[in-house]
Amino acid sequence: MSDLQAVLFDYSGTLFRLEEDESWFAGMELDTPLSPDANREIDGHVQAELMRRLTAPTGHSVSMTPDALDAWLNRDLAPHLHREAYLHVLRESGLAHHHAESLYSRVIDPACWTPYPDTATVLDGLHRRGISTAVVSNIAFDVRPAFEVLGAAGHVDEFVLSFEVGAVKPDPAIFQTALDRLGVAADRALMVGDSDEADGGARTLGCAFALVDPLPTAERKDGLVAALWANGIQL
Template sequence: MTIQAVMFDFSGTLFRLEQDETWLDDLTDHEGDPLDIEAQAELMRRMTAPVTQVVELEGELQHAWENRDLDPGLHRKVYLEVLRQSGIPQVEQAKALYNRLIDPAEWTPYPDTEPVLKTLADRGVRVGVLSNIAFDIRPAFAERGLDTYVDDFVLSFEVGAIKPDPAIFRMLLDRLGTAPERTLMVGDSRSADGGARELGCPFALVEPLPTAERTDGLLTALREHAVL
C-alpha cells in the first residue's frame, strides 16, 4: 500500500543532543572543585540519554519525572534535581546546563535529516513530527530551513498526551489527513513510537546513535518501507 505520510519522532530520530564537553568547563562539585573526567563523562551520559530515569526519585519528584513531557515546569523541576544528584550542587550552574538541554540550537540534525525531509516534500508525501517533549522544537527546524518540509508538529506538552497513547498519534494523523495504514511512523523507541501500530500504522525503528555514527538511518528505514 502506498505511503502518503510519514510521522517522525524528534530526539534520537531526526535530531540528537550531542555531547559537548565545553558545557562542563566551569562546573564544580560539592567541594567546589572542577569535575573530574569520570564525573564529566557520567554527567554527559545522563544529559544525552533523557528517556532513562538515572537517579532515585520519590513523591512529587517521581510524579514530576513521569509527567515531565506534559508540563515545562515539571520538566525543569525534575531535571534540576537530576543534575543536583548527578554532582552539580550549585543551582545557577545547574540552571545554565539545563538551559542548554532545552535550547533547540544545541540539537544536531542527523546527516540525512534534510535530504529525507526535502525528498518527501518534493514527492508530495505529508510530513509530521511527533515528540514527547516539554519545550518547543520548531526553532531547531526553522534555524536550518527544515520547517518548510514539515506539515505539522504535535508536541506532548502542547496537546496533553504522550506516546504511546494512541490519542497523540491520532491527533497527528487527523492533522495530516491520512489513514493509519498509509502513514509510516519512524522513531527510536519500539515502546513509545511503536505505539502507532495500535492504530494500524506501519513502524520503522532507527537507532539513536551519535550523528557521526548514523549517517543514513532514515534513508534506510524509508527505503525498506518503499517510501523512497
C-alpha cells in the first residue's frame, strides 16, 4: 500500500500529446527543405519532425539569434515570448510566415491535443482514492479546457502552469508551488513526466519521480497506470 498523498503530472507527452492531422498541412510546402537532400514537400517524415520541434521539452532544433534564443529560453513564462519563439522555429524550419501562423495556432489550442488512453481513468481513480493531483507544466497557454473536454477537470485539484506562476521546470519553485497548494510534503508526492531533465527536477525537493515515454497515444495505452503501479498506487 502506497503512502503517497499526491501525484503531480506533466501535461505534454504525459497526459496529452499534440498529434498532427494531415489537414493541418494542406496546401503547405517548405520554402527551404529541412535537409540538403530533401524536397519541399511536407510528407509524413517532415510533419513528424515539425511536431517534434514544437513539442520537445528541452533543447532547440534551429539556429537562433541572441533575441530569438532569449525568447526561446523564456518561452514558457509569457504568451508573447512563446509565440515569438515557436514562430521563429517554424520559419527557420522552412515554413512561410502564414503557414507558420496556421500551425502555431494548433499548438496553443487545447482542443488540438489528444489525451492518452488512460488519462481520464487515472485522474478519476486518484480522485476516488482521495489522492490529490496537480498538473505541473512548462507552458504559456491555459490547458484547463482540454481537461474540461475530457470530463476530467473536476478530478485535477491544482493547475500549476509556468506562465501563471513565473517558474519553469526544473526550477524547484514550480514543484514547491504545487506541493504548497495541495498541502502535501515532498516525500509524500510523486511527479510523473516524460522529461528526466525537466520533470525529474522534483527529486531535488524529495519527490518520487516516474518517467513515461511520450509515444503516440495509440502506442501507449497504459503508461500512466504502469507508472503509478510501480510506485505503489494500484488503480
